[in-house]
Amino acid sequence: MADARLKRLVIVGGGSAGWMTAAALSSMLDSENTQITLVESEQIGTVGVGEATIPDMMNFNRMLGIREADFMKATQATFKLGIEFADWGRKGDRYFHPFGEHGADMQGIDFHQYWLRAHQGGSNHPIQDYSLCAIAGKAGKFCHPHENPKSVLSHIRYAYHFNATRYAQFLRQYAETRGVIRTEGKVESVNLTPETGHIQTLILENGQTIEGDFFFDCSGFRALLMRQTLDVGFQDWSHWLPCNSAQTVACEHVGPPPPYTVSTAKSAGWQWRIPTQTRTGNGHIYSSDFMADDAAHDILMGGLDGKPISDARTLRFTTGRLEEFWHKNCVGIGLSSGFLEPLESTSLYLIQMGISKFITLFPDGSFPPVVVNEYNRQMRQQFDQVRDFIILHYCATERDDSPFWNYCRTMSIPDSLQHKIELFQKAGRVFRYEDELFSRPSWVAVMLGQNIIPEICDPIVSTLRDEQISHSLNSMNRAMVDAAAKMPTHSAFIDQYCKAANA
Ligand code: FAD
Known part of the structure; x- marks a missing residue:
């Protein structure tokens, strides 16, 4: 039987997307059997932004076997417990979208139902008063989550702020150590196989030819392979997300x-x-x-x-995504595959998804359409679900102080988002569909934070006595405030952590 395995993988682009792809592939594949080449052009450079992340980033580093303290030192990282949004619902409003849960679900009922009941009873505590990440974050405190699930400190969930350019350099070192060949140069033209339309070779400005069996387009907004060469369509979402x-x-x-x-x-x-x-x-x-x-x-x-x-x-930039993320023998990863503004710091996550879903479906040389279609289905869904969450911040505004906000407040929105908002408004319910990135607490944080208050709370919770609920909520808040007070400051924690890593 002929050996159809992919032996030459070629990545175009050395920004975060390119080096994340190179690092992940080199950690999985034996360099004796599979050659990975990355072409990048210093003359073109990288986009050079992308500093905030979400907790999933940790899984990526863990998968590569990178020690957190080494990563933090190399990228000048700090910890991130969530995002504070100011002036979004109305001017003067502030709310915190924390990582992790609010409170704790009691008797199998979502925590926000208890909050809602207390709110209806006159409590003026915002829901973030029951999030350890929000309380610690606003107090400038940080520590790692406690392993004991009974400890209130087990509720900490975090991500990083970091220097993305340094991250790409860090991953470059990682990937080159594992056999990735970096080629400096500008891709000037791309040759396709006439019979199949697959990419065959890249021709660099200096005349060098690079052959490959499979290509990763990590060329940034240029989308050199996916759009310029293979002519893959792009879905423009500017009418929902007008920032450009x-x-x-x-x-x-x-x-x-x-x-x-x-x-x-x-x-x-x-x-x-x-x-x-x-x-x-x-x-x-x-x-x-x-x-x-x-x-x-x-x-x-x-x-x-x-x-x-x-x-x-x-x-x-233009907000939107490719119609197909995998086309012929090429996958688009990073800005070449689409862009959603960094309001919820999701771009590096989408890169991570592009890589991990590809590895899960890693093909031999035959690329069965069912595999390609599955990859495209999963990636489309990832982008579309994140898109809805970002649009929520814009459409759920009451601001009428500028033409921009008047547009956002009154624009039509995707049906999928309309459904989520209505279900919350009318019945206080939020569901997470398939492997959607944002979980219930995230949707609840933004909807409540932007003044979408459900008309009713869970009828089971409605049968509970007021004192019962206020007692539970007060003790939860007290435990979190006490725990945050005992945590080190964020700066002290980083100093200690990075110092210990040096020792
Ligand atoms: P780039 O960094 O642009 O890299 C493209 C690479 O392709 C470069 O190496 C370039 O030299 C190479 N290249 C291009 N054409 C050729 C050619 N012809 N020949 C050879 N090489 C070529 N993401 C987050 O997760 N969090 C954030 O907070 C965040 N903030 C952002 C803010 C803004 C304003 C923008 C625009 C993006 C932000 N992002 C953020 C997104 C993030 O910056 C990108 O997802 C990430 O940096 C990946 O970029 P990239 O590698 O796809 O593209």
């Missing part, structure tokens, strides 16, 4: 770095603050249909805490 521009700048810290991201809504978009160990990354995402670049720049600079330490950069 970003300006970014780094500034000095003022005070210790908080263990959470801040996202503040502005008149035609929003601004982020992401603290790493050495600086705060800032960016203003906006829609150029509603705001000129100069005005956006003024807002960015006006929203800084400390002195700028880099020049501001402008980036353009």
